[in-house]
Amino acid sequence: MSILVYTESWNGSFRKSTFEAVSYASETAKLLSTDVVAISLGNVPNEELEKLGNYGVNKVISCEKINKEDAESAAEIMHNLINDSNIFIFSNTYSAKMIAPRLSIKMKAGLITNIISLSEDSSLLKVKRKAFSSKAIETVVVKSEKAILSIAPNSFKVIENSGMCEITKNDTIKTGRITVEGQETSSGKISLSEAEIVVSAGRGLKGPENWTMIEELADLLGAATACSKPVSDIGWRPHSEHVGQTGKVVAPNLYIAIGISGAIQHLAGVNSSKIMVAINTDPEAPFFKAANYGIVGDAFDVIPKMIEELKKTK
Amino acid sequence: MNIVVCISSVPDTTSKINFTDNNSKFDSNGVQFVINPYDEFGLTKAMMLKEKYGGNVTVITVGDISVEPVMRKALAIGADNAVRINTSPLDSYSTASAIANYLKENEIDLIIAGKESSDYNGGAVPGMIAELMNLPFINACIGLEIENNTARLIREIDGGQEKVSTNLPCIIGGQKGLVNESDLRIPNMRGIMQARSKPLDVIEPESNENLVESNIFEKPDAKNACKLIDANNVSELISLLQNEAKVI
Numbered sequence: 001m002s003i004l005v006y007t008e009s010w011n012g013s014f015r016k017s018t019f020e021a022v023s024y025a026s027e028t029a030k031l032l033s034t035d036v037v038a039i040s041l042g043n044v045p046n047e048e049l050e051k052l053g054n055y056g057v058n059k060v061i062s063c064e065k066i067n068k069e070d071a072e073s074a075a076e077i078m079h080n081l082i083n084d085s086n087i088f089i090f091s092n093t094y095s096a097k098m099i100a101p102r103l104s105i106k107m108k109a110g111l112i113t114n115i116i117s118l119s120e121d122s123s124l125l126k127v128k129r130k131a132f133s134s135k136a137i138e139t140v141v142v143k144s145e146k147a148i149l150s151i152a153p154n155s156f157k158v159i160e161n162s163g164m165c166e167i168t169k170n171d172t173i174k175t176g177r178i179t180v181e182g183q184e185t186s187s188g189k190i191s192l193s194e195a196e197i198v199v200s201a202g203r204g205l206k207g208p209e210n211w212t213m214i215e216e217l218a219d220l221l222g223a224a225t226a227c228s229k230p231v232s233d234i235g236w237r238p239h240s241e242h243v244g245q246t247g248k249v250v251a252p253n254l255y256i257a258i259g260i261s262g263a264i265q266h267l268a269g270v271n272s273s274k275i276m277v278a279i280n281t282d283p284e285a286p287f288f289k290a291a292n293y294g295i296v297g298d299a300f301d302v303i304p305k306m307i308e309e310l311k312k313t314k
Numbered sequence: 315m316n317i318v319v320c321i322s323s324v325p326d327t328t329s330k331i332n333f334t335d336n337n338s339k340f341d342s343n344g345v346q347f348v349i350n351p352y353d354e355f356g357l358t359k360a361m362m363l364k365e366k367y368g369g370n371v372t373v374i375t376v377g378d379i380s381v382e383p384v385m386r387k388a389l390a391i392g393a394d395n396a397v398r399i400n401t402s403p404l405d406s407y408s409t410a411s412a413i414a415n416y417l418k419e420n421e422i423d424l425i426i427a428g429k430e431s432s433d434y435n436g437g438a439v440p441g442m443i444a445e446l447m448n449l450p451f452i453n454a455c456i457g458l459e460i461e462n463n464t465a466r467l468i469r470e471i472d473g474g475q476e477k478v479s480t481n482l483p484c485i486i487g488g489q490k491g492l493v494n495e496s497d498l499r500i501p502n503m504r505g506i507m508q509a510r511s512k513p514l515d516v517i518e519p520e521s522n523e524n525l526v527e528s529n530i531f532e533k534p535d536a537k538n539a540c541k542l543i544d545a546n547n548v549s550e551l552i553s554l555l556q557n558e559a560k561v562i
Contacts (some may be wrong), residue, residue, distance in 0.1 A: 094472045098453050101441025110525030111438050131434050135331045137532050144525040177450040178480045185474030246351055246490040254561040264328050275559045288540050297545030305548040
């Protein structure tokens, strides 16, 4: 009756959202007095797999020949490895969103996504999740015997101790019906959905050439960059940076909105950020109602000053 | 080409969200319902594919009679017919099962759903339909072209995007990018008139089983008023973020 957790890797290494899911799994395992088994897909070196022990994994099964973007094969192998386990934990990433629904049908397991709390009860699974574009929190209860819990990134603390885990390899080869023809990754940069700090800018910046200072500020803070919808619509920034209702939903510890008025569609994508800062020339901008801190001022004046201040404290 | 578009009827983004019955149910009083924004991109894409290759566009929704205005809107935008599965969806599994059970009986080339609904944001229904109907599933689609029996797609992945292809039939989870926002279709007067006489079939579901149950809703804690800092005192903002909010 181990707790299973999908430990997603990117180019052979684990990222923060994976450690969040593992920490969540080991806290759940403590509640139910059981152990944690991790499933890893694709080529991950042993020294990376061993790290999982520090977050509470007892055993990891590494399926090196399964591609994580091939959700059909991923769900199938996971289903084969379940044994008598009833609970499977994911971090709610793009690839989890493709694998978990398939697996839930195979297992006939209730699937809950966007989870932000541990189970409140050890006899039945009862967790809180984000709903209504983060305008509400819903408490849901699993009715089925089996459950898949998918954790919202950046909502659960990584808990690190030192520990060991057993590594076993599974050599199953499988290929699904989707052919990958090409990939474009924005490597090197901080992933927007995982970032702890996001620096975001809107039309107030007046043109794409003015993003140099936004990128400099983001670099100093170790932040990811984002933008508002009009900015991605005009093509000043790529669509992948658009946060808001029809773009990405983010929940960083700090969201800095520069020259973004704060339309309700934009706020829907950012309102579960822990701290929000608004910088805008218009004191009536709706973002000031949602923000924790605000400066009424011109970005071209305020941002260079912020950069200067941050350089001083480095 | 037979295309099915799964449509969800959701509260307009600007709606105030409230709950009733001791916070156990969404309060739809005075709420304006619209086509789920992610589904709108799929519906317009379906219309474009139909215009290019011919065929039929069906919209399907699981819900009681209250979802019909949104379905009529989809018909006014140009869908040929609509199917409503007459039950109140209880969770992603009950919604996906209802749709899959009905669609299994039909010849379909392409199913388009939104990558998630803007109310419960579960994002699980299209993937579940894929598994129930044994179809390839491409989520977070930002591009789709059809060549003979092959779908060529672009999907978002963590930290980038991917070009993929698969054979029809398949199911996709769509979003902005599938078509440009400026190309989204809105109903015109002729469409609205025609929609009144287009078929909207009501189907009774075989069963309505759920695996998870909604228990109670709450609203996030109200934020404190925004602390305003003078534009000439940027160092104070940095110090507040470091020492008070402790986020940098």
